[in-house]
Amino acid sequence: MIDLEPVTEQMAAVVGNIGEEQLGNPTPLERTNVADLLTHVYGSTIAFRDAALKISGPTTAALPPAEGADLPIDWRYSIVQRLAELAQAWRAPEAWQGETVAGGIRMPAEQCALVINNELVLHGWDLAVGTGQPYAVAAENLQASWEFVLNTPNTPEAREGLFGPRIPIADDAPLLDRTLAYAGRDPYWVP
Secondary structure, three states, X not given: OOOOHHHHHHHHHHHHOOXXXXXXXEOOOOOOEHHHHXXXXXXXXXXXXXXXXXXXXXXXXXXXXXXXXXXXXXXXXXXXXXXXXXXXXXXXXXXXXXEEEEOOEEEEHXXXXXXXXXXXXXXXXXXXXXXXOOOOOOHHHHXXXXXXXXXXXXXXXXXXXXXXXXXXXXXXXXXXXXXXXXXXXXXXXXX
């Protein structure tokens, strides 16, 4: 079990520092602006919270939306609240047991937690760089994200919907940069 609280708190700090005027900013994700990504993060926190609670239904049966038009009016408050609920849900030992569903995909619960950890690490960086914020992530969460992207085969079939092709990077680059590059992101991207 890894603790999701450090990475959810980091994401909450990034979200809390995004201004309304930045919602249209580009992110490192092609054709995805800040509002689109915030909508995805909001939906993902609900879906993976419910996956931890083993709730089967509309929140876990399909991929969360990623259209900025669906962003709640009180998005800062709502996202921060859902992040706290997500971290709390994954603290329960039973959340890590058996199987669960998120995004319409049935998987071992432990794998599900690693997926949302990875989503938060990567999207936290996406949002931070898209809005000109510094970004640091807790060592345990970053290490789990690195292992997740490292162990995802560099084939289109394995990476579809998750990552782009790996970007070459030095073996001695900082771990965050290597994680981003292996997830198909340019660690030196600027808007």
